[in-house]
Amino acid sequence: MDLQNLNPSSLKSRFTARFLRALTEINAPKTISSSSPREIFQRYRRIKVAADKSMAYSVRSRRIWSRATLWRLRTRSRSRRLVSFGRRASVKTRTTASHGKENKEHHGAVLGVQAEELRELVPGGEAMDLCNLLDETAHYIKCLTTQVQVMRTIANLYSIE
Amino acid sequence: MTSENDDMGLAMSSISMFNKSSNTSDSFFSSCWDPIVSQSGSLGGSSMASHYHLVMENQGISGTSHVSHYQSDPSFVELVSKLTGFDGGNLSQMVGPFSLPQCNQVANRRCPPNFTLNTEGGNERGSTNSLRFLDEHRISKEALVGTSPNGKIRKCAPESGSPLRSCKNGDEEPVMDLSSEGCDGPREQARKKPETEQNTGANSRGKQAVKQDKDSSQSEEAPKENYIHVRARRGQATNSHSLAERVRREKISERMRLLQELVPGCNKITGKAVMLDEIINYVQSLQQQVEFLSMKLATVNPEINLDLDRILSKDILHQRSGSAAVLGLGPGSNSPYGFSPSTFPGTISGIPNKNPQFPPLPQTVLENELLNLFQMGFSGSTMDGFGLNGIHRSKQSYIF
Numbered sequence: 001m002d003l004q005n006l007n008p009s010s011l012k013s014r015f016t017a018r019f020l021r022a023l024t025e026i027n028a029p030k031t032i033s034s035s036s037p038r039e040i041f042q043r044y045r046r047i048k049v050a051a052d053k054s055m056a057y058s059v060r061s062r063r064i065w066s067r068a069t070l071w072r073l074r075t076r077s078r079s080r081r082l083v084s085f086g087r088r089a090s091v092k093t094r095t096t097a098s099h100g101k102e103n104k105e106h107h108g109a110v111l112g113v114q115a116e117e118l119r120e121l122v123p124g125g126e127a128m129d130l131c132n133l134l135d136e137t138a139h140y141i142k143c144l145t146t147q148v149q150v151m152r153t154i155a156n157l158y159s160i161e
Numbered sequence: 162m163t164s165e166n167d168d169m170g171l172a173m174s175s176i177s178m179f180n181k182s183s184n185t186s187d188s189f190f191s192s193c194w195d196p197i198v199s200q201s202g203s204l205g206g207s208s209m210a211s212h213y214h215l216v217m218e219n220q221g222i223s224g225t226s227h228v229s230h231y232q233s234d235p236s237f238v239e240l241v242s243k244l245t246g247f248d249g250g251n252l253s254q255m256v257g258p259f260s261l262p263q264c265n266q267v268a269n270r271r272c273p274p275n276f277t278l279n280t281e282g283g284n285e286r287g288s289t290n291s292l293r294f295l296d297e298h299r300i301s302k303e304a305l306v307g308t309s310p311n312g313k314i315r316k317c318a319p320e321s322g323s324p325l326r327s328c329k330n331g332d333e334e335p336v337m338d339l340s341s342e343g344c345d346g347p348r349e350q351a352r353k354k355p356e357t358e359q360n361t362g363a364n365s366r367g368k369q370a371v372k373q374d375k376d377s378s379q380s381e382e383a384p385k386e387n388y389i390h391v392r393a394r395r396g397q398a399t400n401s402h403s404l405a406e407r408v409r410r411e412k413i414s415e416r417m418r419l420l421q422e423l424v425p426g427c428n429k430i431t432g433k434a435v436m437l438d439e440i441i442n443y444v445q446s447l448q449q450q451v452e453f454l455s456m457k458l459a460t461v462n463p464e465i466n467l468d469l470d471r472i473l474s475k476d477i478l479h480q481r482s483g484s485a486a487v488l489g490l491g492p493g494s495n496s497p498y499g500f501s502p503s504t505f506p507g508t509i510s511g512i513p514n515k516n517p518q519f520p521p522l523p524q525t526v527l528e529n530e531l532l533n534l535f536q537m538g539f540s541g542s543t544m545d546g547f548g549l550n551g552i553h554r555s556k557q558s559y560i561f
Contacts, residue, residue, distance in 0.1 A: 023458070044459035051455055114437035121444045131409065134416035137440060141423050144447040151454035158461040 011058055012146050018054035019150065026050065049073065055147050065136050068124020 007013065026046050053073055059066040118133060119125035122140050125133055393399035417436055421427045424443045430436050 040459050044456045047458050048452060048455040051451060114434060114441060117441050118437065118444070121441060121448070131412050131416065134413065134420060137444065138416065138420050138423055141420075141440075141444060141447065144444070144451065148447060148450045148454065151451065151458065155454055155457045155461065158458065 011143065012150060014058040015055055015143075015146060016150050018057055019051060020154070022050035022054055023047065023154070051147060051151060055143055059139075059143060063136060063139055064128060064132070065123045065125070065140050072123060 026043060052069055056066040056069040056073070061067050061070075115130055115133065118137060119128070122133065122137055125136065128136060393404060397403070413433075417433060420440055421430070421436060424439055427436060427439050430439060
């Protein structure tokens with residue numbers, strides 16, 4: 001595992017580099033550390049978005065879920081610029097979900113209910129048949145575990161200072 | 162043994178044919194074939210070489226990857242020698258005792274014992290069988306993405322074929338006519354769709370002895386197509402729809418097996434529904450962990466030097482996955498994934514608080530802070546999916 005980490009082009013190192021860059025950006029403008037919940041919450045949102053974004057960028061467009069994540073982030077940021085927070089973005093996500101439910105019957109999956117749940121979890125899963133969905137899920141799980149590992153290490157190092 | 166002589170003869174003739182052929186991959190083949198032929202002192206090995214050679218001739222460069230697979234595995238020679246010891250019986254019976262469950266499955270489904278029966282006859286038979294063999298390689302290449310078990314699967318198919326051939330010399334059965342019809346039917350249907358090739362045991366073996374003449378004319382057409390030919394199993398519908406369905410189901414079960422390896426604690430689970438539930442839970446827990454960690458990163462002291470980031474990047478890359486091991490080796494309890502958030506209080510409480518501005522973060526205070534933030538989130542802007550369920554789960558894990 002250590003040898004893999006040293007590989008500069010591995011998923012883990014790519015994600016780490018991007019995420020750290022994003023973190024420094026988020027933390028940089030902080031001159032006075034205010035522990036107000038509001039600010040912490042905003043920072044939480046930004047960090048979460050940064051984590052997902054850096055993971056999706058590390059995977060490039062090779063996977064359906066990464067493309068879907070990037071697209072989602074872009075449309076959300078666009079909608080936020082136009083209108084105030086949240087309303088439009090939620091509407092958009094709802095429409096995509098409804099399209100997904102229509103497609104579900106056509107795929108003829110034996111395990112329809114669980115496949116539907118999995119589709120909701122994996123980004124971009126609405127438009128995939130079960131076969132590709134399982135493929136994407138496997139890759140998604142692998143990337144999520146990397147993400148969790150890296151973030152946990154960062155958090156530990158930060159708290160130790 | 163006459164069959165052995167035939168094999169050697171065929172191998173020799175095939176090698177001579179190979180030398181004459183004008184494939185661009187000639188040099189590659191010549192370099193690859195010698196070790197295989199020399200390795201296989203046994204009956205099966207030489208037959209394998211001959212079949213494989215014919216495949217290469219028909220298929221061209223695309224088969225080189227398979228050649229390399231073959232080359233790298235010396236164990237198949239041992240398997241072949243074991244298999245030749247058996248006589249008669251079903252294919253499944255033969256493959257059974259080897260405790261190669263994948264091989265067994267695949268041998269029953271995909272193994273083209275047809276093609277192994279070739280060596281008794283002329284080259285024509287070999288070509289027909291090699292087509293199937295070739296098709297099977299295409300399948301494994303396309304569908305299975307070349308993982309190591311796939312390599313075994315591919316090898317098992319020809320190995321199990323050879324003993325059948327040796328045992329059933331000169332097998333003449335009336336079943337052959339029916340089976341030949343059955344073969345042609347799905348093959349025509351298969352022209353329209355890609356389907357995987359499947360074969361079963363003893364009855365299909367006899368086909369080849371008579372089929373050679375009929376199929377020799379068709380053999381030239383098949384390699385030009387890029388389809389995977391499916392053969393209907395004995396006693397199953399030869400409808401193209403059902404065949405395609407079976408292919409789909411096999412693909413899905415392949416992927417499920419891969420997922421089973423990824424998700425911890427799923428070795429004992431059999432059944433798609435339960436497996437899918439586990440997968441869903443695991444993905445949900447991973448996503449929740451990401452959110453927890455991002456929340457933790459947000460609460461942590463932001464005034465950190467930039468130098469530290471460089472150190473961090475090195476440390477993270479060199480970090481062993483000890484924390485991941487906690488997650489991965491968690492017991493198969495209801496919520497094994499809840500263990501990892503429980504590491505938070507351990508790290509936080511064990512650290513002396515150096516920053517006066519930040520309040521001390523014992524377990525309860527962090528929990529309260531998180532609670533406040535979550536409630537704020539509900540009243541304020543939207544929180545995607547970060548519901549109270551996450552809080553309850555974290556509480557449970559802390560109680561651990």
